[in-house]
Amino acid sequence: GAVVSQHPSRVICKSGTSVKIECRSLDFQATTMFWYRQFPKKSLMLMATSNEGSKATYEQGVEKDKFLINHASLTLSTLTVTSAHPEDSSFYICSATPGTGNQPQHFGDGTRLSIL
Amino acid sequence: GDSVTQMEGPVTLSEEAFLTINCTYTATGYPSLFWYVQYPGEGLQLLLKATKADDKGSNKGFEATYRKETTSFHLEKGSVQVSDSAVYFCALATGGFQKLVFGTGTRLLVSP
Numbered sequence: 495g496a497v498v499s500q501h502p503s504r505v506i507c508k509s510g511t512s513v514k515i516e517c518r519s520l521d522f523q524a525t526t527m528f529w530y531r532q533f534p535k536k537s538l539m540l541m542a543t544s545n546e547g548s549k550a551t552y553e554q555g556v557e558k559d560k561f562l563i564n565h566a567s568l569t570l571s572t573l574t575v576t577s578a579h580p581e582d583s584s585f586y587i588c589s590a591t592p593g594t595g596n597q598p599q600h601f602g603d604g605t606r607l608s609i610l
Numbered sequence: 611g612d613s614v615t616q617m618e619g620p621v622t623l624s625e626e627a628f629l630t631i632n633c634t635y636t637a638t639g640y641p642s643l644f645w646y647v648q649y650p651g652e653g654l655q656l657l658l659k660a661t662k663a664d665d666k667g668s669n670k671g672f673e674a675t676y677r678k679e680t681t682s683f684h685l686e687k688g689s690v691q692v693s694d695s696a697v698y699f700c701a702l703a704t705g706g707f708q709k710l711v712f713g714t715g716t717r718l719l720v721s722p
Contacts, residue, residue, distance in 0.1 A: 500653065528710075537699065537714045538654075587653050598644070599710060601653035 497521050498590050500602030508610055509580060515573045515605045517588030523568035524590035528599060529561070532585040544571050578609045612637040616700050616713035623690055623720050631685040631716045633674075633700035641702040643667075643676050643683040644710070648697045657685075657698070695720045 497520040505513055517527055526545050530538040542558075544550040544565035552558045560582075562574040571590075575582050585606050589599040617632040635641065642661045646654040658667030663678035672687045683700060700713040 498653075535715075537712045538710075540709070543709070589654075598656050598659060601646075601655065603653040604651075606651075 496592060496600040498524075498588065498600045498602040500588055500605055502605060503603060504606040504608075506608045506610065507578065510577055513575045513578055513607060515575075515586055515588075515607075517571045517573070517590065517602055519569045519590045519592070519600075522590075522592035524571075524592060525568065526591050527565055527571040528589045529563060529571075529573050530587045530589070532587060532604070538587060541573075575607065578607070580609045583607055583609045612641070612702060612704060612711045614700050614702055614711055614713035616698075616716050619697075619715075619717040621716060621718045623718070625692055625720055625722050626689045627720075629685070629687040629690045629694075629718065631698055631700075631718070633683045633685065633713060635681050635683065635700075635702050637681075637702055637704055637711075639704050641704045643674070644701040644703070645672070645674055645683070645685050646699040646701060646712075648699065648715070650696070654699065690718070690720045692720045692722055694718060 499518045501516045529541045532538050541556045542550045542552045544563050546565050546568050550563035565571040585604050587604040589601040591597045613636045615634050644659045645657040647657045648654050658669040660667040660676035666675045674683050674685045697715045697717045699715045701710045703710050
């Protein structure tokens with residue numbers, strides 16, 4: 495149980511385009527979803543926390559206009575990288591927690607984004 | 611602020627060797643502690659957790675004990691396998707599991 499699906503797993507696109515990444519909880523309702531960015535051989539950096547039906551809370555230094563997060567339902571959150579540039583190339587990972595209470599985060603398999 | 615410090619890798623071992631990956635933390639309050647594992651090209655999987663002092667988390671032969679006196683949560687396994695090769699992340703959370711703070715990760719390489 496507690497499966498999180500992330501799509502696409504890999505995307506390559508030209509500079510200036512926008513890219514949407516989906517994160518779905520397949521067998522539970524996720525009140526809260528998280529978006530992380532992982533640089534090569536580095537740890538995960540929390541970008542934002544999104545709660546269903548409300549605006550995302552961004553971490554300091556993360557551009558909210560650059561990284562648009564939508565959490566329209568209890569099973570789906572999306573991250574859109576707008577006007578992507580090569581420096582946005584990275585591994586993006588989402589996670590979700592089922593319901594309320596002290597439930598561990600469950601992670602998706604990540605999306606490798608490469609901007610040419 | 612809260613932080614997690616892990617030993618730098620890579621850690622290179624032969625199959626069936628004993629594994630220890632050190633993890634120490636700094637936190638206000640009483641954090642929950644976690645070990646996550648990341649296989650190549652994949653996201654993170656929760657390996658084990660402990661929510662209070664002296665708790666021992668265990669899974670798949672791995673174990674870690676929450677040591678409040680030394681603020682540590684070292685990961686151990688008695689006999690590693692090639693399939694254990696991955697990156698291991700130590701993490702903490704305070705105020706429930708809502709916000710995780712990760713260490714930098716330790717890559718484990720196990721050779722036959």
